[in-house]
Amino acid sequence: MPRDRRILDAAALAFHEKGFHGVxxxxxxxxxxxxxxxxxxxxxxxxxxxxTLLDQAMDELLGATAPVEDDPVRDLHRALRHHVEFALANRPLITLYQREVRSLVEPWAKSFTRRRAQYTRQWEALVARAHPHLDDTTVAATTQGCLGLVFSVAGWPDRVLSTPQVADLILDLVTRGVDGAGSAA
Structure with missing residues (x-):
């Protein structure tokens, strides 16, 4: 494993355990x-x-929000699956983001804030494409609700996360929520 990767992996775990300022x-x-x-x-x-840790995560998440399917609903569900699997596989990194994003300083903070806004816009575009009858406010609220649920897994107890097919359960909850918002409007 390259040294920079070892450093990043060790830092992600240490920051998760002790906080950014505690290491x-x-x-x-x-x-x-x-x-x-x-x-x-x-x-x-x-x-x-x-x-670097936050940018690498954002690179992957931004890439997953780029449309790839012709069917907009299937494309939204594909992106949701990716995000659920990413959140489950990277719980310490998600927790690090939730706790420490405010610790970013310049020159990195401004760039990351811009990328985070781009990420939100791309998600909103996926939701709007799948549910074109929704107004902008409903699209924004649906997007935030969806991402909030997905990334909340970082704080779930291990006993819950060890449930067989937990990824499928989370994906089902999220897709029903997004599709429900689409049909309720």
């Missing part, structure tokens, strides 16, 4: 099998590590 570069070095000072060959500091 120093020396600890990140120890966790990634490097000395603290050698981390600076790869990253300028914790701020860049946090920004």
């Amino acid at each position: 120093g570069m020396d600890e990140l070095g120890t966790r990634s099998g490097l000395s603290g000072p050698s981390l600076y060959r790869y990253f300028s500091g914790k701020d860049e590590i946090l920004a």
